[in-house]
Amino acid sequence: MHEEVELTKTLVVVAHPGLSNSRVNATWFKAITGLPGVTVIDLYSRYPDGKIDIAEEQRLIEAHDRIVLQFPMQWYNCTALLKQWIDDVFADGWAYGGGRAVAGKTLSIAVSTFSKASDYQKGGRYGRTLEELTSPFEVLAFRVDMRYLPGFFLSGLERLTDVQLIENAERYRQYIGNTPGY
Numbered sequence: 001m002h003e004e005v006e007l008t009k010t011l012v013v014v015a016h017p018g019l020s021n022s023r024v025n026a027t028w029f030k031a032i033t034g035l036p037g038v039t040v041i042d043l044y045s046r047y048p049d050g051k052i053d054i055a056e057e058q059r060l061i062e063a064h065d066r067i068v069l070q071f072p073m074q075w076y077n078c079t080a081l082l083k084q085w086i087d088d089v090f091a092d093g094w095a096y097g098g099g100r101a102v103a104g105k106t107l108s109i110a111v112s113t114f115s116k117a118s119d120y121q122k123g124g125r126y127g128r129t130l131e132e133l134t135s136p137f138e139v140l141a142f143r144v145d146m147r148y149l150p151g152f153f154l155s156g157l158e159r160l161t162d163v164q165l166i167e168n169a170e171r172y173r174q175y176i177g178n179t180p181g182y
Helices: 022-031 054-062 079-091 135-143 162-176
Strands: 009-013 038-043 064-071 106-112 152-154
Touching: 009 022, 009 106, 022 038, 022 064, 022 106, 038 152, 054 079, 106 162, 135 162, 152 162
Parallel strands: 009 038, 009 064, 064 106, 106 152
Antiparallel strands: none
16 A cells, blocks of 8 residues: 655745846756745745735745745845845744744755855854854744754855756755655
């Protein structure tokens, strides 16, 4: 007898202000679009005016088990619209402060950086690891009773070959998909 395993429903919120001109984030976007159980949204094309439909975004989150925030690192943080999305959508009374709509769900991030990986080490150019720089996302998850999974990072975009990008996109596809063992 074959037992069906229910797929985790994953929402990937892509927040790149120039996705059509992006080499990495556009490749990641294409790699995960159409995966079973995965919904991919392009935040900047959904809200070019910056007016976020909070109720719709909350409904989307409620319909998924895992939320992945995909963005390019900008000034050691996420993009402006993603920050606004988090501020607006993870609202008092819904995500915390008596609301528990996201409790028990999983949060993770997928981040690309132009700087090389060695820059993001204790002795590197920035004196901080990517895990340290992105720790506010882990704290967000903790604050709203979500489970945080380690992020998916790609650094050194300047020297990234097409073959390396294709290989990385396949690893990202596995990270996002319901691939056991990732």
